[in-house]
Amino acid sequence: MRYPRGDGDTDGASLSGVADYPHPSSEGRSANMRANRRTDTKPELALRHALHRLGYRYRKDYRLDLDGGRRVRPDIAFTARKVAVFVDGCFWHACPEHGSKPRANEWYWGPKLIKNVERDRINDAALILAGWTVVRLWEHVPLDDAISAVVTTLAETVPGRSGRSGQSGQSGQSGQ
Ligand SMILES: [Zn+2]
Numbered sequence: 001m002r003y004p005r006g007d008g009d010t011d012g013a014s015l016s017g018v019a020d021y022p023h024p025s026s027e028g029r030s031a032n033m034r035a036n037r038r039t040d041t042k043p044e045l046a047l048r049h050a051l052h053r054l055g056y057r058y059r060k061d062y063r064l065d066l067d068g069g070r071r072v073r074p075d076i077a078f079t080a081r082k083v084a085v086f087v088d089g090c091f092w093h094a095c096p097e098h099g100s101k102p103r104a105n106e107w108y109w110g111p112k113l114i115k116n117v118e119r120d121r122i123n124d125a126a127l128i129l130a131g132w133t134v135v136r137l138w139e140h141v142p143l144d145d146a147i148s149a150v151v152t153t154l155a156e157t158v159p160g161r162s163g164r165s166g167q168s169g170q171s172g173q174s175g176q
Helices: 028-036 042-053 106-129 143-156
Strands: 076-078 083-088 133-138
Touching: 042 076, 042 083, 042 143, 083 106, 083 143, 106 133, 133 143
Parallel strands: 083 133
Antiparallel strands: 076 083
8 A cells, every 4th residue: 555645754663654544435446546556565665675774685576376376475575585574554454453444335345354364364374385484564563673573584494495405505694
């Protein structure tokens, strides 16, 4: 989603744009269009930039074709370590703190949000089955916490462990 008002270029310490969240109301249609613009939402960008500055290399919106024809695009993918990072919007993915359902157009949003959450869980399971480690972060998570969640997970994983018995040719932590 896009944040309509730009309080944005402050190099802020938080991933959150929650206060500015465009709550869908009668203008369900344009909200729906925003929903389709998955990539490059602000919290995701902040996290990507921070990781990049730290020397990590990753794929953004890298499409994974998993078993059963399931296609998943993690927001950030570390392909050698098979770590998939998702930055989930509080509204779209029904965060317990900020994901309260909108009253307007309940008939439309209710099932849609439930479906989103179900799909998240199915994707997680498919990724794990395929040997990936999944990191899901709410967009409200402070940037520093998000960074350390990703960095910690990367530190716990071994590059090139997928099926190959051995030492990868990947070059360490910044080698993605
Ligand atoms: Zn939230």
